[in-house]
Each structure stands twice: as C-alpha cells, then as structure tokens.
Amino acid sequence: MPQVRIVAKNFMDMVAALPAMKLDKLYESTFICEAVLRYLPPLAKKYALQMLFIESPVTAKSMEEWVLPEALSKHRVATDRLLQLRVFLEIGDRKKEASYKMNPTFQRSMQKYLVQGGTLPREPMPLSVTNRLPTLEDLEAYANKQWECFLLQLINSSQAERLTNFSTSMIKVFQRGILSSRENEAPRLTENGFQFLLMDTNAQLWYIIREYITSSEDRGVDPTDLISFLLELSFHTLGEAYSMNSLTDVQSKAIKDLADLGLVKLQQGRKESWFIPTKLVTNLSVSLSDSSSRKQGFVMVETNFRIYAYSTLKLHSEILKLFSRIEYQLPNLIVGAITKESLYAAFENGITAEQIISFLKQNAHPRVAERVPAVPENVTDQIRLWETDRNRIEMILSHLYEDFPSKEVFEAASDYARELGGLLWEDSKKMRLIVNGELHQQMRDFLRRPK
Numbered sequence: 466m467p468q469v470r471i472v473a474k475n476f477m478d479m480v481a482a483l484p485a486m487k488l489d490k491l492y493e494s495t496f497i498c499e500a501v502l503r504y505l506p507p508l509a510k511k512y513a514l515q516m517l518f519i520e521s522p523v524t525a526k527s528m529e530e531w532v533l534p535e536a537l538s539k540h541r542v543a544t545d546r547l548l549q550l551r552v553f554l555e556i557g558d559r560k561k562e563a564s565y566k567m568n569p570t571f572q573r574s575m576q577k578y579l580v581q582g583g584t585l586p587r588e589p590m591p592l593s594v595t596n597r598l599p600t601l602e603d604l605e606a607y608a609n610k611q612w613e614c615f616l617l618q619l620i621n622s623s624q625a626e627r628l629t630n631f632s633t634s635m636i637k638v639f640q641r642g643i644l645s646s647r648e649n650e651a652p653r654l655t656e657n658g659f660q661f662l663l664m665d666t667n668a669q670l671w672y673i674i675r676e677y678i679t680s681s682e683d684r685g686v687d688p689t690d691l692i693s694f695l696l697e698l699s700f701h702t703l704g705e706a707y708s709m710n711s712l713t714d715v716q717s718k719a720i721k722d723l724a725d726l727g728l729v730k731l732q733q734g735r736k737e738s739w740f741i742p743t744k745l746v747t748n749l750s751v752s753l754s755d756s757s758s759r760k761q762g763f764v765m766v767e768t769n770f771r772i773y774a775y776s777t778l779k780l781h782s783e784i785l786k787l788f789s790r791i792e793y794q795l796p797n798l799i800v801g802a803i804t805k806e807s808l809y810a811a812f813e814n815g816i817t818a819e820q821i822i823s824f825l826k827q828n829a830h831p832r833v834a835e836r837v838p839a840v841p842e843n844v845t846d847q848i849r850l851w852e853t854d855r856n857r858i859e860m861i862l863s864h865l866y867e868d869f870p871s872k873e874v875f876e877a878a879s880d881y882a883r884e885l886g887g888l889l890w891e892d893s894k895k896m897r898l899i900v901n902g903e904l905h906q907q908m909r910d911f912l913r914r915p916k
Contacts, residue, residue: 477504479678480692481549487689488551492570495578496585500696501550502575508532509543513552513567517575522556522564585697589705590739595732598741601704604730608743611727612666613780619643619658620783634684635722638676656815662784663816663824670745673726690715698729698742699749706732706739762829766803768841774799775830787811788821803844808851818852862902863889866912869896874912881911 887901
C-alpha cells in the first residue's frame with residue numbers, strides 16, 4: 466500500500482540532492498548556511514562548528530577519536546549527513562586514508578556570519594507606509610484559518626468548485642499525490658490524500674512544500690531558486706511587512722501561491738503592496754522533530770470505543786468522520802464512536818491502523834495526554850485486529866490453464882511457471898494450473914512453442 470513519506474525526505478534531503486555546483490552556490494548565502502546548520506543532528510553541528518576555523522583536512526581516524534567508542538554509530542550518522550550536504554568534503558591521499566575538510570564556500574559564509582552577522586536581502590517596510598499591521602494573534606488566527614480552509618477543500622474535493630480558490634500551480638501540486646482527477650470527473654482524494662489528512666500540521670506543510678519544489682521544473686522554475694527563497698522566508702521576522710517590489714518574478718508567483726495556504730498574508734496599500742510572514746513560514750527553518758509548534762490536543766478515547774472531541778472546528782469533525790461514526794455535535798463538543806464499519810471504510814480509503822492510532826495519540830486531550838497509554842490499549846489492539854482481519858485475504862490477478870493435450874505438456878508448463886515463481890495452484894490429476902496473471906503472456910508464448 467502506498468504511504469506518504471514525509472520525515473524520510475524533508476527539506477534538507479532535497480537540498481542534499483542538488484548538484485554540487487548549485488549547492489555550493491546556495492552556500493554563498495549566510496542564512497541558508499544557518500538553516501542547514503539548524504537541521505544537522507547535534508553531533509554534526511558540533512563537528513561543523515569545531516571545523517569552522519580549521520583550514521587543513523582532518524583524517525577520519527582522528528575524528529573518530531573525538532567521541533567515545535559507544536558513540537561511533539552516532540559519529541557515522543553525523544559525518545554521513547555532513548558529506549551528503551557537502552558541508553564536509555572527503556579528501557583521499559596517497560596512503561588511501563580518508564580525510565575531511567569543510568566546504569570552503571560554507572566555511573567562508575559561516576565565518577562571515579559569526580563575525581559580521583547575517584543580513585537578509587530585504588528590510589521590513591516602515592510603519593509610515595504600512596500603517597497598522599495585524600497583531601501576532603490576528604496573524605496566527607489568519608494562518609490557521611487559511612490552512613483549515615485548505616484541508617476542508619481537500620476533504621470536499623468531490624465538489625469541483627471547491628478548488629477554484631487555488632492557482633493552477635498549486636492544484637497541480639495537490640494532484641501529484643493528494644488528489645486524482647480523471648477526464649470529465651471531479652477531483653477525488655487518493656490513498657495518500659486520506660493519509661495526509663491525519664498528519665500533524667508540520668508534516669502536512671512539509672509534504673506540500675516538498676511537492677511544490679519537486680514540481681517546479683514542470684513550471685519552468687529552477688528548484689534551487691525556490692529552495693533558496695523558502696529558506697530565506699523562514700528567517701524573516703514574524704508579523705513584519707516586506708515590499709512585493711523587492712521580489713523577482715519567480716518569487717512573486719511563489720509568494721501568491723504560499724498566501725493561498727496561509728504561509729504569508731498579502732496586503733495592498735495606496736501605492737505599494739506587501740507580504741507579512743506568518744508562523745507557518747517562519748517555522749520552515751525548524752526541524753520536523755521540533756514539537757514546539759504543535760497544537761494542543763482535543764480528543765479523548767474511552768475503553769468503550771467512544772470518542773469525545775472538544776473542538777469548535779468543522780475540520781476536526783470532518784477528519785474524525787474519516788475513521789469513526791459521528792453521533793452528535795454540540796457547539797464545542799463532537800461525540801462519536803470507533804466501529805468496525807467506520808474503520809473498514811477508512812482502510813478502504815488507504816488509511817492504516819497505525820496512522821489512526823498515531824492521530825489519536827498526537828491529538829490526545831491534555832487531561833489524558835500524560836497518561837500511559839493516552840489511548841486505551843484495548844482500543845488500539847482492536848483497531849489493529851480489525852485491519853488484520855481485512856487483510857487476511859489477498860486478491861491476486863491470475864489465470865487458469867486447463868485442457869492440456871498431454872501429461873508431458875502439463876508438467877512442462879507447471880515446471881516453467883514454478884521456475885518463474887508464479888505457480889499459485891496445480892491439480893495434476895485433472896491437469897489444471899493457476900498462474901499469476903503477470904506471467905500470462907510468458908505462459909502463452911511458452912505453450913505456443915512447438916513441443
């Protein structure tokens with residue numbers, strides 16, 4: 466079953482995949498170097514800072530002596546990550562002993578940053594031009610509302626008019642993995658789309674950003690330019706206004722797409738227009754493992770499989786409907802139940818038992834979040850059992866072969882199917898075979914050969 470993999474391939478994996486020349490060009494920017502440094506594992510950060518003012522290469526054997534023997538596995542993870550991101554360069558000598566040297570471009574930028582301080586390409590606009598800006602509370606409410614509207618539109622994607630608020634480039638991003646659309650049919654959620662809805666906001670954001678960057682070449686945009694701009698945005702001051710006139714054409718189009726998702730807020734003055742970064746975009750330079758930006762939970766699950774969700778948001782109700790039966794709603798309370806039927810419907814849409822359990826745990830109400838376990842064990846065990854029940858039978862496309870002219874032809878066909886690893890069943894008395902459907906063409910060609 467296809468799964469949405471977010472943590473396995475985050476922003477820094479995309480940076481590491483860039484060609485060496487483009488990566489070195491990125492490192493000419495001090496704030497991009499700082500963003501990379503933030504993402505590194507703790508031990509890798511220590512190595513980067515330790516090597517920052519060392520010009521000559523350091524042998525791999527010498528670096529191993531920087532840690533205790535029991536920490537060698539963490540040491541290898543750290544050095545591998547530094548090499549992947551070209552923060553370190555591997556150098557071989559005549560003795561074939563590997564040495565590591567810091568990337569000169571990264572090294573110069575970080576030295577400059579530590580000595581002179583980092584400077585962004587643009588300064589905030591003065592209040593004399595923008596007048597009164599939204600408060601941080603208003604800005605956070607706006608970002609949350611935009612993101613919730615986006616998720617609601619995905620849930621209701623069967624209604625074609627729901628997606629008209631988004632630009633063509635953003636709709637293409639959704640259709641890459643979240644939505645599918647056949648000719649003359651309205652868009653519908655894919656299996657990945659249903660799984661996407663159960664992720665926390667930080668992981669959802671990274672998935673969209675990753676797909677947006679990955680699909681940039683289809684729009685004639687260099688992914689390096691987008692990565693650079695998004696990392697730059699993450700260092701802008703939350704709630705400050707920045708002129709749209711300071712953006713390139715690529716950046717201007719990107720900022721309008723990001724505004725649809727609530728990452729920035731666009732405002733128009735008498736003569737100038739500007740954008741205001743929200744918490745969603747400033748968190749882009751924070752690792753996915755950082756839980757500080759996660760929202761307070763709202764779900765309580767009882768041992769009798771009943772769910773109580775203390776929320777006023779329609780989004781929460783719609784998400785709970787993906788795997789539970791909603792019984793009634795009050796202004797600030799959603800009451801439902803996890804049933805075999807509701808879970809089977811979720812499994813049919815591609816949602817797994819572990820994703821449902823993870824969602825319930827991550828969104829556990831504060832009154833139960835500190836309990837161990839936060840979700841009753843009998844509930845989590847039963848969810849897994851119901852998934853296992855559904856997966857006991859596996860449907861495989863197959864072909865039945867019978868009416869063989871002789872026992873020899875039957876046995877030859879049986880042996881051939883067995884060699885290919887596609888023999889599913891045979892009846893030697895009645896000379897019948899069932900073979901995996903993927904091998905049908907090969908079996909047909911074999912049986913047509915002169916015997």
